[in-house]
Amino acid sequence: MGLAVPAYDNPIRAVNATLTRSAIPSACFKKREMGGGNGQKSKTARERNLEKNKPTKGSQLESNKKAMNIQCKVCMQTFICTTSEVKCREHAEAKHPKNDVYQCFPHLKN
Ligand SMILES: [Zn+2]
Numbered sequence: 001m002g003l004a005v006p007a008y009d010n011p012i013r014a015v016n017a018t019l020t021r022s023a024i025p026s027a028c029f030k031k032r033e034m035g036g037g038n039g040q041k042s043k044t045a046r047e048r049n050l051e052k053n054k055p056t057k058g059s060q061l062e063s064n065k066k067a068m069n070i071q072c073k074v075c076m077q078t079f080i081c082t083t084s085e086v087k088c089r090e091h092a093e094a095k096h097p098k099n100d101v102y103q104c105f106p107h108l109k110n
Helices: 038-053 057-066 085-095
Strands: none
Touching: none
8 A cells, every 4th residue: 555645745834824804992982081180171272272373473574574565476466464375276277277276376275
C-alpha cells in the first residue's frame, strides 16, 4: 500500500483576518447620573460664550481692513466698503460668470 506523495503541496494560506473595527461599544453611551453638576457647567459655558463674543485686537484690525473699498479684481470696478458679500457674489455671477467669485473678490475667501 504505497501512498503516492504528490509532487506538489497545497500550501495552506494563513489568512490574516485581523480587521480593525471602529465599532464603539454601546457602553460608552451609557448615561451617567451626575448630581448637582449641571448648574456649574452651564455657568462656565456662559462665561466661555462671553469670552468668544469679546472683540479681539486682531479682529478689530481685520474689520478696519475690510472697511477699505472693495474692488473687483477682474474688471477693476470698485464698490463701497459696505458692499456685502452677497452683492459681491451677485456682481461676480452677473459680470463674470466664467470666473470664480474669489477671482473677483479674493477677500471673500477669508
Ligand atoms: Zn467685476
